[in-house]
Amino acid sequence: MLLRLALGALPLIGSALAQTGGAYVDPDNGITFFGYQDPVHLVQYGFSFPPLVSTGSNSTEFIGEIVAPIATSWAGVSPGGAMLNNLLLVAWPNAGKIVRSARFATDYVQPTAMTGPVLTDLPSTKVNSTHWKWVYRCQNCVTWATASGTSSIPIGGFGVPAWAWSNIAVDTPSDPQSTFQEHTDFGFYGLDYSQAHVSAAQYQLWSTGGTGGGTVTTGPTSTTTTTGPTQSATPYDYIVVGGGPGGLIAADRLSEAGKKVILIERGGPSLGFTGGTYQPTWLKGTNLTKFDVPGLFESMFTDSNPFWWCKDVTVFAGCLLGGGTAINGALYWLPSYDDFSTKAGWPAAWNNHGPYTAKLSARLPPTDAPSTDGKRYLEQVSNITAQLLAPQGYSSLTINSNPDYKDHVYGYSAFSFLNGKRAGPIATYYKTAIARKNFTYKQYTNVLNVVRNGPTITGVKTNDTSIGGNGIIPLNPKGRVILSAGSYGTPRILFRSGIGPTDMISLVQNDPVAGPLLPPASQFINLPVGYNASDNPSINLVFTHPSVDAYDNWANVFTNPRPADAAQYIKNQSGIFAAASPRMNFWRAYSGRDGNVRYMQGTARPGAASVTTSYPYNASNIWTITVYLSTGITSRGRVGIDAALTARPLVNPWFVDPIDKEVLLQGINDLVAGVNNVPGLTMITPDNTTTITNYVNTYDPANLNSNHWVGTCSIGQVVDVNTQVIGTNNLFVIDASIVPSLPVGNPHGAIMSAAEQGVARVLALAGGP
Ligand SMILES: Cc1cc2nc3c(=O)[nH]c(=O)nc-3n(C[C@H](O)[C@H](O)[C@H](O)COP(=O)(O)OP(=O)(O)OC[C@H]3O[C@@H](n4cnc5c(N)ncnc54)[C@H](O)[C@@H]3O)c2cc1C
Ligand SMILES: *[C@@H]1O[C@H](CO)[C@@H](O)[C@H](O)[C@H]1NC(C)=O
Ligand SMILES: *[C@@H]1O[C@H](CO)[C@@H](O)[C@H](O)[C@H]1NC(C)=O
Ligand SMILES: *[C@@H]1O[C@H](CO)[C@@H](O)[C@H](O)[C@H]1NC(C)=O
Ligand SMILES: *[C@@H]1O[C@H](CO)[C@@H](O)[C@H](O)[C@H]1NC(C)=O
Ligand SMILES: *[C@@H]1O[C@H](CO)[C@@H](O)[C@H](O)[C@H]1NC(C)=O
Ligand SMILES: *[C@@H]1O[C@H](CO)[C@@H](O)[C@H](O)[C@H]1NC(C)=O
Ligand SMILES: *[C@@H]1O[C@H](CO)[C@@H](O)[C@H](O)[C@H]1NC(C)=O
Ligand SMILES: *[C@@H]1O[C@H](CO)[C@@H](O)[C@H](O)[C@H]1NC(C)=O
Ligand SMILES: *[C@@H]1O[C@H](CO)[C@@H](O)[C@H](O)[C@H]1NC(C)=O
Ligand SMILES: *[C@@H]1O[C@H](CO)[C@@H](O)[C@H](O)[C@H]1NC(C)=O
Numbered sequence: 203m204l205l206r207l208a209l210g211a212l213p214l215i216g217s218a219l220a221q222t223g224g225a226y227v228d229p230d231n232g233i234t235f236f237g238y239q240d241p242v243h244l245v246q247y248g249f250s251f252p253p254l255v256s257t258g259s260n261s262t263e264f265i266g267e268i269v270a271p272i273a274t275s276w277a278g279v280s281p282g283g284a285m286l287n288n289l290l291l292v293a294w295p296n297a298g299k300i301v302r303s304a305r306f307a308t309d310y311v312q313p314t315a316m317t318g319p320v321l322t323d324l325p326s327t328k329v330n331s332t333h334w335k336w337v338y339r340c341q342n343c344v345t346w347a348t349a350s351g352t353s354s355i356p357i358g359g360f361g362v363p364a365w366a367w368s369n370i371a372v373d374t375p376s377d378p379q380s381t382f383q384e385h386t387d388f389g390f391y392g393l394d395y396s397q398a399h400v401s402a403a404q405y406q407l408w409s410t411g412g413t414g415g416g417t418v419t420t421g422p423t424s425t426t427t428t429t430g431p432t433q434s435a436t437p438y439d440y441i442v443v444g445g446g447p448g449g450l451i452a453a454d455r456l457s458e459a460g461k462k463v464i465l466i467e468r469g470g471p472s473l474g475f476t477g478g479t480y481q482p483t484w485l486k487g488t489n490l491t492k493f494d495v496p497g498l499f500e501s502m503f504t505d506s507n508p509f510w511w512c513k514d515v516t517v518f519a520g521c522l523l524g525g526g527t528a529i530n531g532a533l534y535w536l537p538s539y540d541d542f543s544t545k546a547g548w549p550a551a552w553n554n555h556g557p558y559t560a561k562l563s564a565r566l567p568p569t570d571a572p573s574t575d576g577k578r579y580l581e582q583v584s585n586i587t588a589q590l591l592a593p594q595g596y597s598s599l600t601i602n603s604n605p606d607y608k609d610h611v612y613g614y615s616a617f618s619f620l621n622g623k624r625a626g627p628i629a630t631y632y633k634t635a636i637a638r639k640n641f642t643y644k645q646y647t648n649v650l651n652v653v654r655n656g657p658t659i660t661g662v663k664t665n666d667t668s669i670g671g672n673g674i675i676p677l678n679p680k681g682r683v684i685l686s687a688g689s690y691g692t693p694r695i696l697f698r699s700g701i702g703p704t705d706m707i708s709l710v711q712n713d714p715v716a717g718p719l720l721p722p723a724s725q726f727i728n729l730p731v732g733y734n735a736s737d738n739p740s741i742n743l744v745f746t747h748p749s750v751d752a753y754d755n756w757a758n759v760f761t762n763p764r765p766a767d768a769a770q771y772i773k774n775q776s777g778i779f780a781a782a783s784p785r786m787n788f789w790r791a792y793s794g795r796d797g798n799v800r801y802m803q804g805t806a807r808p809g810a811a812s813v814t815t816s817y818p819y820n821a822s823n824i825w826t827i828t829v830y831l832s833t834g835i836t837s838r839g840r841v842g843i844d845a846a847l848t849a850r851p852l853v854n855p856w857f858v859d860p861i862d863k864e865v866l867l868q869g870i871n872d873l874v875a876g877v878n879n880v881p882g883l884t885m886i887t888p889d890n891t892t893t894i895t896n897y898v899n900t901y902d903p904a905n906l907n908s909n910h911w912v913g914t915c916s917i918g919q920v921v922d923v924n925t926q927v928i929g930t931n932n933l934f935v936i937d938a939s940i941v942p943s944l945p946v947g948n949p950h951g952a953i954m955s956a957a958e959q960g961v962a963r964v965l966a967l968a969g970g971p
Contacts (some may be wrong), residue, residue: 228326233337234404245274288353318346318347320341452936473494536955537955539553549917586747689913702731739857740831746886817884839855915939
């Protein structure tokens with residue numbers, strides 16, 4: 203029972219090595235690992251090291267993982283690459299847990315316990331019905347004693363780790379030091395350990411059980427010498443990049459028109475009907491996932507396994523089918539006239555949004571009573587908000603029945619849910635597109651850049667080299683590319699394609715992987731991509747009222763819901779779980795001293811994400827009003843990338859203009875002036891130890907974010923009236939980034955109307971396929 207991992211005979215190092223490990227981010231924990239998936243048994247082996255240092259001493263530890271299909275009885279890895287005189291790590295599942303140990307062998311016999319290494323299991327270690335997964339920290343693991351001295355993992359150079367695999371159970375599964383028979387298979391792969399290091403801060407976080415923040419910035423860590431024929435990938439009339447609301451509407455309408463369309467999405471499935479399977483135990487036996495159930499919205503922010511967030515964007519962004527609409531609060535407002543006005547930055551030709559909004563609402567009608575029984579649940583907050591606003595001259599309205607009326611108005615929260623479930627563009631536009639022969643959907647595929655010959659785009663470069671042609675998906679003659687990767691994702695693709703401000707393209711040029719993929723500098727196109735970014739500043743006010751059921755701030759909805767509510771929802775998609783947390787919305791217009799009209803929006807919900815108060819209070823009665831500044835905001839920020847090509851705000855867009863802050867302060871002061879008139883109502887955050895002005899002035903800027911980013915490829919600045927990127931022949935953008943100013947309500951309704959209009963213009967534009 204030996205692991206017959208090869209010894210001196212390692213002829214494979216270097217160019218002959220066909221299989222080379224690279225960087226990947228584990229979706230379960232957001233850790234960047236450097237490793238390899240054995241293509242036969244589909245076991246993933248990864249390592250991640252702290253940074254190399256030039257003074258002091260290099261760290262002697264690393265984190266690693268083995269993720270194995272359940273058919274794997276045990277698996278092992280030798281980071282040093284041989285069986286003898288090397289650290290060997292072996293693991294297997296037993297009774298739902300991972301059993302593991304560090305071993306050492308000096309001869310081709312059973313490896314025995316190794317003293318020295320200290321193993322700690324990290325939180326995403328698990329056994330489920332299809333896989334087992336061991337994620338570990340290995341301390342005192344880089345250098346070890348051998349009979350002839352010491353041996354080390356080559357942390358600063360190229361190595362050839364070995365793996366061993368067996369489908370025969372170990373002799374005593376409960377015993378970490380169990381004996382076992384010789385592995386049934388083994389292999390090697392190349393790994394450039396010099397690239398397998400992460401920042402000290404990331405390592406510190408992950409090695410102590412933290413998650414998230416992982417990025418793949420360096421791409422494959424070594425070039426693979428692949429020989430043999432490369433097939434060329436299928437060409438398309440239209441390549442749509444990104445499966446958010448913009449991309450889904452574009453791809454659906456293009457395929458409906460008979461075009462041959464591929465939609466490329468970097469993430470995986472969301473709703474159950476799209477293949478999604480992520481669900482809490484209480485939904486087992488149904489096809490409902492976390493993403494289907496509206497009442498699970500608040501748990502998006504408290505989940506221990508939030509694989510859906512884009513790990514290379516520093517603000518919340520959904521990287522899965524549906525983009526933001528798979529994970530958002532789904533507050534859904536049909537746009538107002540002002541949302542598409544010339545004043546808001548739209549070309550005059552876009553002012554009449556009516557026909558496009560009508561197309562949208564025909565496919566996806568809004569509802570302010572999403573429960574299938576038509577009843578409203580947990581409505582105490584609506585009642586109190588109405589008592590607060592009515593005396594201030596507000597009137598009650600079904601908001602979407604008169605989208606142009608947004609001054610002194612309140613109404614029930616409206617959503618893009620259908621049949622008591624999350625719908626948005628996924629259960630509508632995607633559903634019809636996927637049924638068409640002319641529509642191809644490719645998920646888990648990252649588009650790195652467009653491939654172009656000067657102003658003419660010829661295809662897109664993806665990270666999937668298995669499709670041939672170096673991962674490039676080509677266009678048919680006269681074909682077009684539509685970028686719909688969102689307000690952060692689209693700018694990044696443009697920068698990586700040599701389109702944007704010089705400082706951003708320079709960062710790409712300096713990147714060892716992305717730099718060489720840029721076109722020649724003579725073909726760069728200088729456009730203000732990323733400028734004029736806008737997002738609603740928002741401030742939370744927390745209240746208590748004895749009639750309110752705070753619903754435990756939604757804390758247990760995923761893991762341990764109230765049984766009757768869960769049962770009712772499973773039965774027929776009715777009840778509390780058929781809506782997201784908001785219950786009431788309101789708007790009021792203000793004139794600023796600069797003469798501009800700005801709107802305040804409020805969203806009221808049971809529960810509160812955080813309370814800061816000196817008052818005693820009953821946590822069962824807390825509720826929140828989020829106050830936003832919407833239409834009329836004059837502040838702008840800037841979105842870009844950093845040296846790691848992570849997309850991030852470069853200049854925050856909130857309160858850059860002090861008049862924006864003045865107006866929001868005025869709105870908040872007016873709102874809270876009525877609190878004492880409502881019996882039983884108390885504002886606990888802020889409390890009486892601070893003023894509203896002080897509260898707003900000291901608000902954590904990161905918490906001002908509303909996740910409503912628009913404007914980074916504004917129409918008229920970066921794209922023309924037909925959504926075509928200025929200076930190109932056949933590149934278009936259809937997503938939130940072209941929207942030049944924030945709409946009056948939460949934006950996905952206006953973004954989808956814009957997508958309907960944008961794709962109609964692209965189809966009507968001569969010269970296409
Ligand atoms: C937490 C949160 C809550 C929100 N709540 C609301 C709300 O209640 N109401 C509302 O109206 N709006 C809300 N929003 C905003 C709304 O969801 C967004 O405005 C909207 O989704 C933007 O649409 P989009 O098509 O521009 O981009 P996105 O929805 O971001 O979609 C972009 C898609 O492109 C994919 N992609 C990105 N880069 C690449 C690449 N290189 N290759 C391939 N695919 C790529 C992404 O995975 C994603 O699927 C919320 C947003 C968030 C994050
Ligand atoms: C089990 O876990 C693995 C690894 O995280 C994951 O890929 C797989 O989808 C999970 N299976 C199920 C049924 O959830
Ligand atoms: C850390 O390791 C690297 C790679 O082996 C080496 O170049 C460097 O000198 C080491 N640093 C120290 C302080 O020993
Ligand atoms: C698919 O697209 C091709 C070429 O664009 C077109 O000729 C054909 O009619 C389309 N087929 C369908 C079913 O729409
Ligand atoms: C789940 O979906 C599958 C495939 O669409 C269907 O056959 C099955 O009946 C559904 N199950 C439930 C419980 O809805
Ligand atoms: C769904 O079930 C609940 C609880 O039994 C019931 O009150 C409600 O009327 C039902 N709704 C529909 C649409 O059948
Ligand atoms: C609020 O609730 C009270 C008591 O249930 C009720 O009398 C009142 O009409 C409600 N007010 C509004 C504005 O809904
Ligand atoms: C491409 O990137 C996506 C998203 O990061 C990832 O899920 C996928 O595994 C990658 N594909 C390849 C072939 O590396
Ligand atoms: C930014 O917006 C302002 C006001 O709408 C406009 O004048 C300016 O040209 C825009 N700049 C860019 C780079 O989009
Ligand atoms: C807090 O509120 C809950 C729900 O209204 C109520 O049952 C409970 O008695 C209150 N607790 C106190 C200490 O008042
Ligand atoms: C704030 O309110 C609390 C509770 O009503 C009261 O005891 C305290 O004196 C007040 N403090 C100030 C500074 O007004």
